[in-house]
Amino acid sequence: MKFHHIIYVISILLLTGCTHKDLVFDHESTAHVRVIFDWEDAPDANPRSMTLYMYSSLGGEPLRYTFDNKNGGYIYLPYGTYDALALNGDIYEWAAERNLYDASSLEVLTPDMKGHTTYAPLPAEYLEHLLGKDAGERVILPPGLLYTGRTDGFSVSVADGDKTIILRPREATCHYTIDIINVENISALGGATLNGTLSQMAESYFAGAFHAGEKDVAIPCYFVADAEKNTLHSEFLTFGHTPSVRRNNNLRLYLPLKDNSVRCYDYDVTSQAHDAPDPHHVHIVIDGLSLPHTIDTGGGIIPDVNEWESVIIPIPM
Structure with a gap:
């Protein structure tokens, strides 16, 4: 299954063999x-690299080691007692970290979508503006694959000889697929993709506590049409929904029209x-969507976000 996401380069790790980074002891x-790194809980995982944080019981900044493979290697570790936290190292192509000094508080998150290249045809600022009329949520970049142990x-x-530490990473990210079936007038798309957002999703993931964050954001997605089957399909990654409160998840589709307006279709997909x-x-x-005949399929016109129409479509339970 192929998942589409935007790569946002925050940092590049220089990895050197199956050993620790340049720590002088x-x-x-x-x-x-x-x-x-034992992959029993994620047998299909294939990260290019791994990062290991060792948190001393005495406190202070964690020791960080990097490996250029998914299996592990050898490190030199000062005597003491530690909590160990492992993440796949290739997350730094799309993610940032905060609260690094505590294993249970280390948070992985993605940047705001606004200001970055986005899914055609609508720019991120228009998605955010339209979404904000109802929810006031930020639109963030969707995450890539995240594994933590x-x-x-x-x-x-x-008194110890050589010792071994085993960590069992598991997947933290969630795979979402959305299928819209029985789409009427699908030919109006003319092969163009269709933008959407899924609201009330988690902004981040606490890698050492194994749960999503509580702050709400919207995740962008885009739909590819299958004219023969009259369907629209989207697949993307998320950190899941916020864990403690059951908030309403709204799927919104954005259709730019030739009269320089935008029509929005809303679906409550909470259940x-x-x-x-x-x-x-x-x-x-x-099940069911009727597309208008006046969709702008990419003529270079930026829709007027002040001219928009929302269509709320109930989903039969």
Whole structure:
């Protein structure tokens, strides 16, 4: 399954072999530790690299090690007791981190979509403006794949020989697919894609606590038409919905029209999003959509966001 997301380069890790990054220690006060990443809980995962944070029980900045593979390697670790947190290293192509100094508070998030290249045909600022008329939510870039694993209370001392630490990463991101079936007048799209947003989704993920953040944002998506089947299909990644409160998830479709206006179609998909059998693989189905004959399929006109029409479509339960 192919997932579309926008790559936003925040930093580039220089990875050197299966060893730690350039940390300078007196080897007489360190242990030689083998690090194993066990992928039993995510057998299909294939990250290009891994990052390991070691949080000392004495506090302070965590020690950070990088590996240029998904299996692990060897590190030198100063004597002490640590909580270990592992993430796939390729997240830094699309993600940022905050609250780095505590394993349970380390938060992975993506930047705002506004100001970055977006899905055709509508620019991010128009999606955000239109969405904001109802919800006031930010639109953020969708995440890439995120895997996290944690092992607490790992100790090394002068009396130890070589030791091994095992971490079992699991997937944190959620795969969302949306299918709109029985679409009328699908030929009006002329092969163009259709923009959408899914609201009340989690802004971030707490990598060491294994849960999504509580702040609401909207995730952009776009739909590809299958004219033969009269369907629209979208698939993307999210951090899931916010965990503690059941908020309404609204799917909004944006259709730029030739009269320089935008028509918005709203669907309440809360039950499908929250009651999915597998919260990491959510499939939303919408039956029925009639497209207008006056869709602008890419003539270079930027719609007037002050001229818009919202159509609320109930979904039969």
